[in-house]
Amino acid sequence: MKDTIESYVTPDGRTIGGVLMEMKNITLRFGGVTAIKDISFDIREGEIRAIIGPNGAGKSSMLNVISGFYHPQEGEVWFRGDRRPPMKPYQVAQQGIARTFQNIALFEGMTVLDNVMTGRLTHMRAGMLAQALWKGRAEAEETENREKVEKIIDFLEIQSIRKTPVGRLPYGLKKRVELARALAAEPMLLLLDEPMAGMNVEEKEDMSRFVLDVNDEFGTTIALIEHDMGVVMDLSDRVVVMDYGKKIGDGTPDDVRNNQAVIDAYLGVSHD
């Protein structure tokens, strides 16, 4: 692992490690529209990193670049000390980067348990025949996977709906199932695209608690996009602020809060 800065300990006692992922001068264009303009930032091991900004700032595009759904025209993506070649989303997932979606992408026809189990697909190694016959390695693997999945289901308090088809669940619970599926992959980096969008205050508090607990309990590095400034400031260790595809701020919540460009972007300023 390439370390540029030593690891450090946060005020609340968590250890933040070296650089896990680094985005270098990323530019992403759709035809004539530039969604991301020359943005660089890094994500360090064990931290909760937020990307915030007003609507259309390019936050989701940035997350899609990290997870391989979009490929930037310029710039480099570095992961675990190596430059990452352009990858398909499924390859990124196999590398240990899991994500959730702004508009929720779950397998609606499957039960909660089956949905979360799909998160383990990248960890299944046994041959097709062994799995079909339920023999040897496949059996041990299935047991191990089930144990991990049950642990996550307990952790996110969705035991009571394990056998319910996801299509029948209300919005807030779907979001939680999606988080469970991403967690089941035991990712090195967890990407959350607006995990609190469309939730009421109570649900937001629940989700914030889960995000913090996940980081604390599993030590998972989390990069999240959020619209709501208040939530982000409480959750994250460091914040990237984007506006119109450009980075206008980067630092601790306190740094960012006092940054004039950020205040302007959020409160609006007359451009004269």
Next chain:
Amino acid sequence: MPEQLLFAAEVTLNGLMAGVLYALVALGFVLIFKASGIFNYAQGVMALFAALTLVGIMDGQVPFAHLINAIFGTEVHHFGWHVPALLAILFTMVLMVAFAWVVNHFVLRHLVNQEPIILFMATIGLAYFLEGFGDIMWGSDIKKLDVGLPQGLNGWIDETTFNAFGYGFFIDNLDIVATVIAALLVTALVVFSQYTKQGRALRAVADDHQAALSVGISLNFIWVLVWSVAGFVALVAGIMWGAKSGVQFSLSLIALKALPVLMLGGFTSIPGAIVGGLIIGVGEKLFEFLLGPALGGATENWFAYVLALLFLVFRPQGLFGEKIIERV
């Protein structure tokens, strides 16, 4: 027991056997529909093509013989060897996998995220292409397919029923073999889709492409896999129907019979395809037997479609299909 009732029982049994063959074709549709939401119009032609290829390889036919002879003025038709059935089946399967790869690489890959109707149209094109390709490759004459499956009247059943009821049932050996093979195939498919990693991935892809990608599933791999399995099912169906009624163009039309089977059983259910096939098989034979004379006969041509129509009205998702509930 009255003669009439015994005859009805025999008709029912024969209907069940015919139903198994319908189910075999329907299975191919269900597999692809489940994994990609595509109604594969080409499934019937795939069965025809598989059967043609099998016969061609077994008889040592030179592929594209007509074309080669027309261009080079030669007179080649046969290599002059005979390939054993099992080996020929293996070769044919390799070709069906290659076909799956070609379909994915040149057609499906470019149509990701398109409307289902576009994909459906693509499979119609595929059907006509494959039909013509099969013609050019192997010729359009009717061929006899004999992979060594037992055929003809089953003497044991005939004798036993004759001794018991004084009326011998006529059951074709081939139908019995088809039933056994279909049962094995279905069991294998169910185990595959429920218990293996690939099966789970297949169900995931069927449900949501984006989500499937995000948990590390390669869509291309799954599609090639599914079309290969559908090719395998087509091959089995092609062998059965080909052995029964010869390998000829009409083989591809049995695909149209699979349509009502799917409406009955539900487009997304493997057991549904089986039960639907059996109901249609038995239903059309019994209907013809009981009401055919009164209605002027030939009811087998339309019975399945009318039944499917009734299902569409009263139970559109079929017997076992998923009822899609959307929260509004």
